[in-house]
Amino acid sequence: xxxxxxxxxxxxxxxxxxxxxxxxxxxxxxxxxxxxxxxxxxxxxxxxxxxxxxxxxxxxxxxxxxxxxxxxxxxxxxxxxxxxxxxxxxxxxxxxxxxxxxxxxxxxxxxxxxxxxxxxx
Numbered sequence: 001x002x003x004x005x006x007x008x009x010x011x012x013x014x015x016x017x018x019x020x021x022x023x024x025x026x027x028x029x030x031x032x033x034x035x036x037x038x039x040x041x042x043x044x045x046x047x048x049x050x051x052x053x054x055x056x057x058x059x060x061x062x063x064x065x066x067x068x069x070x071x072x073x074x075x076x077x078x079x080x081x082x083x084x085x086x087x088x089x090x091x092x093x094x095x096x097x098x099x100x101x102x103x104x105x106x107x108x109x110x111x112x113x114x115x116x117x118x119x120x121x
Contacts, residue, residue, distance in 0.1 A: 004028075005049035005093070010035035010042070022049060054097040055085040057106060062087075069103050070096035 008030035011021035021032055028037025028046040037046025055064035055076065064087045066077045076085050086092065089107040097103050 005051055006030070006037065006046055007049045008033060008035055008037075008046050010045035013045075049093065050084060051094050052092055053083060053085040053094045054089065054092045054100070054103045054106070055087050056102040057087055068094070068097060069100040070094055 003024040003026060006023055006025060006028050008017075008021040008023065010033050011017040011030060012019060014033060016032070021030060023031055025031065028042075028048070029035070030037075030046055035045040036042040053068035053070060053076075055066065056069050057063070058065055064085070065072075066075055068074055068076060068083060068085050074083065076083055087106075089103060092098060092103065
């Protein structure tokens with residue numbers, strides 16, 4: 001069985017991990033606080049985390065390579081196997097993509113979203 005990505009918000013509520021605790025496990029049970037996302041009581045505390053890959057940019061602004069940095073041979077155009085990708089380095093969650101040179105090079109001039117403001121409708 002493969003490991004899945006999870007986020008425990010119970011750890012955030014306890015103040016031990018601001019923003020929640022990211023972990024990988026077969027089931028939704030936090031290794032730190034033992035919150036169990038498979039039970040009715042814990043189902044809102046431990047949630048599946050979406051893995052977001054990096055789609056490296058091309059010479060054309062706004063157009064990516066249509067492949068993911070951690071597996072460049074995987075074409076994501078017309079993808080039906082659930083792979084999600086972005087060209088924005090600040091929101092990438094795939095650790096394998098973050099370790100690539102393509103990601104590191106793109107991160108140097110990336111948009112800083114730490115002070116992003118959401119405008120009202």
